[in-house]
Amino acid sequence: MALIRQRRQLNLRLPLPEPSECRPCFSVPLLPTTADTNKSSFGAISANDLEKLQVLDHSNSGTVYKVNYKRTSTTYALKLVHSDSNNSTVCHQLFREMEILRHTDFPYVVRCHTIFKKSSGDIGILIEYMDSGILETLLKAQGTFSEPNLAHVARQVLKGLNYLYTNKIIHRNIKPANVLVNSNMEVKIANFSVSKILCMTSDPCNSYVGTCAYMSPERFDLDTYGGNYSGYAGDIWSLGLTLMELYMGHFPLLPPGQKPNWATLMYAICFGEPPSLPEGVSEEFRSFMKCCL
Template identity: 25%
Template sequence: MLNKLGKYEIRRELGRGAMGIVYEGYDPFIERTVAIKSIQKSMIDKSEAGEILSRFRREAQAAGRLTHPNIVSVYEYGEDGDVAFIAMEFVAGTELREHFDRTTRFKINDSVIIMTQLLDALEYSHSHGVIHRDIKPSNILITEDGQVKIADFGIAKIESSELTQIGTVLGTPSYMSPEQFMGLAADRRSDIYSAGVILYQFLTGERPFTGSNMTIIMHKVLNHAPALRSKLNPDLPDALCKVAEKAMAKQPEDRFQTAAEFIKYLKIAVESPAPEARAFSAEATKISGSAQDPQKIGVGQSSIIDFNMDDFEVRLKESQREADRKSGIADIQEQQDNSLREVNLGFHQFILSQESVAIPAAALPVSDTHILPAAPAVLNESGLLAGLAREAKESLDSRQSALQESRTRDGRVNDALNRIAKFFNPFIRHVNEVGPAINRTYRYDARTIYSSLKWRDATIESRKQSLFDAALTDFVALSINLCAPGPVLLKRPWGPLETIKKELQVLKLRVIDDMDAASKKPKQEWLETRLAADFPVQIKFQGNYTESNINVVCLNIAAFGASVCKLDPDDVTPAFLDDLGIFLIGRSDKLPAQLRCV
């Protein structure tokens, strides 16, 4: 173990990862304990060194410009020989992840206190141009006195920086926003989504989207709504459910736009008393405590909080009207209200009163005869019924037109998926017979490389779904096994075994040797184990009939990892399918532009 890094004395090792070590250190000049995160430059593959070291420096730059009581402070970035390091605040606390792993159920008040501190730190960070992009329980520390500290700005985005390009998927799957999965630009609303996931976990004890691999989680994040209410905890207050659901909206523009706004509505939800609360006895009030000030309710006290949904909705609408007035939306709505009054006036003129029915048509004002050119001449003919009949017919025609338009759009998606299936069925059969060599190299890390690959045992799967009165194609999935000449050696510095296992599981890389048995042997500098020679390449075309396009979910398609994009049904042409087929059999290194550019 090192004795010193720069001016810092090394006291002990706190943790170890694939490329670096975290130490407890001591600054002899200021006389304070620090945490030191280090990377050994010689352990990084030369082709990746630039990006990894840039990201490491960016972590110091991002956190170093932030001074906030709920953010771990960075003191210094330095290099000492072969080691680059960051010296930062030493926090004696527990990761929120450990609390969740122990299935600790937080009281609502305690959850709100933690969430408020987290969001306050994010509001400060965002206001200084830093987007964290990896908000998750393992990056949130809680001290013994309940103070929250956000750590690990390793993949943070500084708004003036261009280091992270659009198309790069970074983050932790269960806490990543839909736009991060799709490789789109992440902004402050991505952090708000991740914070919403943590609020969900506080309220329910579970993550909203889970799965055995990244592809399954990604599919759920992009296509499913979280089951927040009766399925998990029927006692959850409606107001808090609405706050969590808004924070986790699929579209960034539908979420809270700032962390401060998130805090505002979180407090409104907690501070809104339920109508039943007014009827509670004084004894019940003593038991439940004051819902008006969540900061005064400590750990171990009752978390019963009652809500007045009417009051919550009123506050929500008032705040929205205030925001609308500032943005100019109120003027538009006022014009719409005036238009509505004109329509109502016309409708009232249209409906004849019983007294006016008996008046001859000639006696009606000109405006009325214009509105009702066929005014009833006898008592048994109702102008109201005639008008309602016309409205009903117009409404029915409109619905039928919309339905026909929807079916046309659905038909485009369905036809495109059928073209994909029609192409790949014979394609798979012929290529399986040939078993071509794939001139592509896959790197798990600097030392674990799959090369000289051959195509093995590809399969295709598709499924229909019922939508309205039609059976439409749900998805078409292609799976290929690529096989190296023999087992591949995985050699890397010792780190947490479960982390390595999860990484391999996500990529579907199979381990031949018993890693658990190896971990029980006396610790060596390196972990060595053999990986199976084969691994899957998967591409799934999922019909998105809501948005009238196709979601394309890929695993290990051009390199190890998962990606997702959208495909316009009209782009599924013979030329596109040929280009994709040529790429899959290794005759080209370029994916079709329609997939790359989405």
């Protein structure tokens, strides 16, 4: 066990924010309930101006639609979160995502155009529409990614993460389903519902949130790492698994076709052999994966 833990210590060569880059916490006021026009709390777009075209994603907390803005015939994605005052977790995650989206503006982070609260209590988050969906969908539709395509994806995601880290934002849920992509292979980091804004360098970042399959070893075994972990390094681990999955065509910690469960994943991440690439890949790719994992 000790050897495994020593082997899993991360040795990253990626620049991390300095303490002087610490920004104050953002503050997002509660959105006022609007009239029947459902006017946005900021911006000129209203819910009545949006025509729903199709459902892009659906969960217990809400639905994501492809919508048309009638005034300009521009296509957007609308994340409509159902009101649920009895679910504090959903509310907390929603306002955290709103907080981040309203204060970020970068080419490799999904852009939020407006946020509004409907009279029903539902909250709409209008973001840019990426016509190829998510990396997970693209993998299923087009098959595995070549090394040049992976390098293109990795470069953009790393630039997006560097921007977030400069603003003291840890994503905590990097995976193929949370990276949007368009037909020009432009990618953008999305879904900040479990992200964390570090107000001080001493802030802990050890909440057990996100998708366990993509969590780094120290998130399962906090005691070994002093009761805390680097959220920055955790995101890079998740990126490494994501890129390896895009190259191999299946989740790299388990055999193809095996359905993961929590216990299997925990054992594979904490005690199993590090995921390895097949023969024939470049030394650059192999070295990069070694840095990530």
